[in-house]
Amino acid sequence: MNNQIRTIGLMGGTFDPIHYGHLVTAEAARCEFNLDRVIFVPSGHPPHKESMRITDPRHRFLMTLLAITTNPCFEISREEMDRPGPSFTVDTVKSFLELYGPEVKLYFITGADAILEILTWKNVEKLMGSCYFIAATRPGYQLEELQDCLQDLPQKYLDRIFSLTVPAMAISSTDIRYRVANNRTIKYLLPETVEQYIYKNKLYTVF
Ligand code: ATP
Ligand code: MG
Numbered sequence: 001m002n003n004q005i006r007t008i009g010l011m012g013g014t015f016d017p018i019h020y021g022h023l024v025t026a027e028a029a030r031c032e033f034n035l036d037r038v039i040f041v042p043s044g045h046p047p048h049k050e051s052m053r054i055t056d057p058r059h060r061f062l063m064t065l066l067a068i069t070t071n072p073c074f075e076i077s078r079e080e081m082d083r084p085g086p087s088f089t090v091d092t093v094k095s096f097l098e099l100y101g102p103e104v105k106l107y108f109i110t111g112a113d114a115i116l117e118i119l120t121w122k123n124v125e126k127l128m129g130s131c132y133f134i135a136a137t138r139p140g141y142q143l144e145e146l147q148d149c150l151q152d153l154p155q156k157y158l159d160r161i162f163s164l165t166v167p168a169m170a171i172s173s174t175d176i177r178y179r180v181a182n183n184r185t186i187k188y189l190l191p192e193t194v195e196q197y198i199y200k201n202k203l204y205t206v207f
Contacts, residue, residue: 007105009038009134010096012080012089014173016055017198018067019190021171025136028166029109030073033134038109039075039096040064043087055203057081066193090127097130106131107162111169115161116149128157136166181207 011026018040026038042060054060061081068074079095080087089108096106112135121127135146150158171189179186181204186195198204 005036005100005104007033007035007107008096008100009033009035009107009109010041010092010131011038011109012041012043012087012092014054015040015042015060015064016173017060017176017190017194017203018064019171019173019176019194020188021166021168023067023071023191024168025111025164025166026074026109027071028164029107029134029136032164033107033162035073035107037073037075039077040068041077041080041092044081044083045086059197059201059203063194063197066197067191069193088122090121090123090130093127093131107134108132109134109136111135112137112146112163115146124153125157128153128160131160133161135161135163136169137163177204178207180204 009026009029011022011029013022015022022040026040029035030038042057042064044057061076061078065076068076077096080092083091083095093106093108097104100106108131110133115133115135137146146161146163150161176186176189178184179189180198186198
């Protein structure tokens with residue numbers, strides 16, 4: 001598609017709502033791993049959140065769009081939102097490889113907590129063979145801890161997982177939703193445009 005693009009970071013998530021934890025992580029990954037761009041991929045139907053109430057994809061897409069506009073290297077994709085059925089990472093990675101060509105290097109950016117669920121993901125071996133992973137960890141968290149949990153994976157796959165220390169790990173969408181429902185401030189946890197969007201559309205009034 002675009003010959004100049006060699007390395008892409010994919011930031012998957014529910015983004016319900018997007019917050020500075022996601023944005024700081026994406027930007028740190030871009031800088032540390034020399035990514036040409038980071039593409040945010042809001043999930044349509046996350047398999048691990050099936051039983052939970054999730055905000056309409058339209059709102060989650062627009063909030064993510066509002067959050068990334070000031071970074072010229074950030075983009076958003078409807079890939080998972082437009083695909084019917086559960087959003088499996090292996091399918092998402094396959095679509096992006098088809099779109100950008102097999103020579104592009106894809107880094108899937110995720111929190112360390114999320115990568116620990118990796119063994120439960122669909123086609124984990126295929127997934128590990130088709131992209132690299134950047135696992136965001138709290139300062140002081142060792143990659144060895146992560147590797148202990150992933151020890152059933154062959155070394156060739158472990159070699160594809162990199163860790164990245166991120167200072168804003170304590171922020172979570174769950175906490176933001178809880179705060180809104182309880183009339184607590186969410187200022188400085190997420191971009192102001194997203195904060196205004198939440199209030200204007202009366203999102204998260206019930207936790
Ligand atoms: P929820 O509380 O609803 O689970 P969340 O804050 O974890 O939401 P998600 O949309 O589930 O946000 O996360 C998308 C990705 O971002 C996941 O890989 C997750 O591990 C990672 N992530 C979430 N919060 C942070 C944070 N504060 N810093 C770095 N990465 C994060
Ligand atoms: Mg989460």
